[in-house]
Amino acid sequence: MPAEQGPINPSRKAPKKPTRDALGAYPTGYPAPVDRVIDELGALPGIGRRSAERMALYLLKSPAEKVDALARAIADLKRTVRNCRVCFNLTDTDLCGVCRDESRERHCVMVVEQPRDVLALETTGVYKGLYHVLLGRLSPLDGVGPGDLTIPAFIDRLRDSANNAGAVPIREVILGLNPTLEGDGTSMYLAEQLKRFKSLKLNRLARGLPTGTQLEHANKAILADAIQGRRAME
Numbered sequence: 137m138p139a140e141q142g143p144i145n146p147s148r149k150a151p152k153k154p155t156r157d158a159l160g161a162y163p164t165g166y167p168a169p170v171d172r173v174i175d176e177l178g179a180l181p182g183i184g185r186r187s188a189e190r191m192a193l194y195l196l197k198s199p200a201e202k203v204d205a206l207a208r209a210i211a212d213l214k215r216t217v218r219n220c221r222v223c224f225n226l227t228d229t230d231l232c233g234v235c236r237d238e239s240r241e242r243h244c245v246m247v248v249e250q251p252r253d254v255l256a257l258e259t260t261g262v263y264k265g266l267y268h269v270l271l272g273r274l275s276p277l278d279g280v281g282p283g284d285l286t287i288p289a290f291i292d293r294l295r296d297s298a299n300n301a302g303a304v305p306i307r308e309v310i311l312g313l314n315p316t317l318e319g320d321g322t323s324m325y326l327a328e329q330l331k332r333f334k335s336l337k338l339n340r341l342a343r344g345l346p347t348g349t350q351l352e353h354a355n356k357a358i359l360a361d362a363i364q365g366r367r368a369m370e
């Protein structure tokens with residue numbers, strides 16, 4: 137006869153946290169289409185289940201054309217928005233607005249992590265060059281290597297001016313990654329890779345930015361200082 141599994145038996149596993157189905161409190165009683173919308177909205181960043189439920193009920197009460205417009209806008213997002221062929225910024229055309237702009241200093245390219253960094257830097261109005269968006273940063277612990285970013289495309293852009301906007305050769309690169317551990321690691325890797333381009337001027341943003349800052353959250357004046365005070369990589 138097996139020993140009784142008492143509450144102090146160490147081999148006894150803690151009961152699994154109940155899922156919403158088992159809990160009894162969660163099954164909403166809504167029709168399945170409502171539950172589906174709540175599930176999808178609730179999976180978005182920053183939206184909890186309660187907010188998702190409020191939104192779903194709001195949509196249910198809204199006029200059909202409003203809901204259709206929202207659904208179309210979301211569908212178009214994936215269908216029409218893509219990465220710029222040259223710099224990987226977001227665009228709904230082949231080249232993004234910055235790359236298309238002939239008044240930009242096309243010999244100068246700032247490397248940033250995400251399209252939202254481009255937006256933040258553009259609000260300063262100080263920087264007149266082009267960008268290269270890596271779409272991330274090196275993160276060995278998460279298995280993100282150079283090939284997972286747009287680094288190969290950037291090297292191609294440097295190697296052959298035909299790959300840069302306006303076919304202008306790149307003479308200056310500014311590393312504009314976030315001053316975080318992974319951002320710094322990515323900068324060091326890039327600096328090493330760019331050594332082979334002997335005549336290239338390599339700068340990084342000035343360290344007015346406190347370590348750990350995300351560029352997108354830095355205030356405009358600090359960002360402008362960081363651009364203007366850029367300095368050579370040691």
Ligand SMILES: [Zn+2]
Pocket residue numbers: 220221222223224225231232233234235236
């Ligand atoms: Zn572009």
